[in-house]
Amino acid sequence: MDETATADAGDAPAEGATPGGPDGGDPVVVGEGVRKSYGDVDALDGVDLDVAAGEVFGLIGPNGAGKTTLVRALTGTTEAEGGLRVFGEPPREVDPSRIGLLPQSFDPPARLTARELVDYYGGLYDAARDTEAVLDDVGMADDADAWYETLSGGQRRRTCVATAVVNDPDLLFLDEPTTGIDPAGRRAIHRLIERLAADGTTVFLTSHAMDEVERLADRVAMLRDGRVVASGAPDRLVTEHGGAPRLDAATAAPTTEGVVEAVAAGVRDRLGTDPTVEATDDGLRVWGVRPEAIGDAVDALDDAGVAFDSLSWSEPSLEDVYLRLTGEEYARRGDGGPPDEAAGEGRRAADDATPGGGRAADDATPDGGDR
Numbered sequence: 449m450d451e452t453a454t455a456d457a458g459d460a461p462a463e464g465a466t467p468g469g470p471d472g473g474d475p476v477v478v479g480e481g482v483r484k485s486y487g488d489v490d491a492l493d494g495v496d497l498d499v500a501a502g503e504v505f506g507l508i509g510p511n512g513a514g515k516t517t518l519v520r521a522l523t524g525t526t527e528a529e530g531g532l533r534v535f536g537e538p539p540r541e542v543d544p545s546r547i548g549l550l551p552q553s554f555d556p557p558a559r560l561t562a563r564e565l566v567d568y569y570g571g572l573y574d575a576a577r578d579t580e581a582v583l584d585d586v587g588m589a590d591d592a593d594a595w596y597e598t599l600s601g602g603q604r605r606r607t608c609v610a611t612a613v614v615n616d617p618d619l620l621f622l623d624e625p626t627t628g629i630d631p632a633g634r635r636a637i638h639r640l641i642e643r644l645a646a647d648g649t650t651v652f653l654t655s656h657a658m659d660e661v662e663r664l665a666d667r668v669a670m671l672r673d674g675r676v677v678a679s680g681a682p683d684r685l686v687t688e689h690g691g692a693p694r695l696d697a698a699t700a701a702p703t704t705e706g707v708v709e710a711v712a713a714g715v716r717d718r719l720g721t722d723p724t725v726e727a728t729d730d731g732l733r734v735w736g737v738r739p740e741a742i743g744d745a746v747d748a749l750d751d752a753g754v755a756f757d758s759l760s761w762s763e764p765s766l767e768d769v770y771l772r773l774t775g776e777e778y779a780r781r782g783d784g785g786p787p788d789e790a791a792g793e794g795r796r797a798a799d800d801a802t803p804g805g806g807r808a809a810d811d812a813t814p815d816g817g818d819r
């Protein structure tokens with residue numbers, strides 16, 4: 449979906465945003481100024497968002513940012529202040545058959561097999577998908593006769609995903625669906641999410657796996673301290689907040705200020721740009737090295753007498769956006785370089801956020817709780 453990325457929770461949707469979705473229809477999920485406190489803790493501090501029909505909406509943020517609280521508010525499994533609408537209704541009034549929910553913590557009966565569990569949850573609905581097909585979707589067809597309590601952590605999580613999609617929901621909430629699942633299983637879950645979205649299911653995805661969110665989400669909202677500090681399409685967020693591509697050199701010897709200056713001078717001469725070079729924990733980093741300039745940058749390292757053990761080049765990703773806008777970081781940084789500026793931007797965005805600003809997500813629950 450084409451939306452300008454924003455990093456200010458207090459803003460209205462940016463110009464070019466299509467809050468009603470690509471087809472201009474009503475959003476499936478709307479949150480306006482959503483607030484939730486636990487004692488002195490403001491778990492949600494004024495969150496706004498909308499999710500369009502058929503969209504995969506990613507919600508990311510550090511531990512304790514408020515993601516699960518938001519999912520719970522949107523699924524009606526906890527009370528929250530503010531405007532919450534799912535399919536135009538308060539979350540607790542939504543037809544449960546339209547909603548799928550995979551809570552972060554879900555403890556189904558342990559002495560049922562995976563097949564029996566999917567059957568059981570499918571039986572709660574008038575129309576459910578075929579159990580075998582759902583088990584196959586999550587890669588559990590071969591282990592379907594094992595008791596839940598004997599399954600591995602990843603197999604359990606796959607089974608839980610199966611119970612969340614067995615009713616073929618119009619809106620699916622997945623709170624960290626792939627935690628503990630091996631790479632092949634993750635791919636199976638990703639394919640399932642992609643297929644559901646292609647078939648029109650709206651997916652509200654919470655995850656700490658930035659590669660997963662970057663791959664799957666049409667739009668992302670980043671929560672920090674109960675506030676949205678950025679939202680937009682992943683590629684736009686990366687472009688606007690991810691920083692520059694960089695070349696990292698791992699060196700045995702510590703990087704001195706003299707080496708940093710020598711490399712900076714060399715890169716300036718060879719690339720004709722004014723680079724940011726900084727010492728890192730295991731060597732040094734040159735920011736702003738485009739793929740076609742890697743050779744020249746390496747020559748500049750050689751010129752400066754940098755004896756490196758290994759080199760790596762990387763483009764910015766959603767993980768960089770996350771690290772910057774949450775104020776966390778990768779390695780030790782120099783003064784005033786791109787990471788510091790971006791981290792400061794994130795901190796400012798969070799600090800400037802006003803109650804009722806930003807974007808968030810709403811939700812509803814199939815059977816009234818974390819099952």
Ligand SMILES: Nc1ncnc2c1ncn2[C@@H]1O[C@H](COP(=O)(O)OP(=O)(O)OP(=O)(O)O)[C@@H](O)[C@H]1O
Pocket residue numbers: 486489490491509510511512513514515516517518552
């Ligand atoms: N039932 C509760 N009682 C008291 N405090 C709570 C409760 N649920 C959540 N909180 C607090 O609300 C804040 C947000 O918690 P929440 O679980 O929503 O974060 P999260 O972003 O989902 O974190 P994580 O990534 O670790 O799952 C935290 O400070 C947490 O301690």
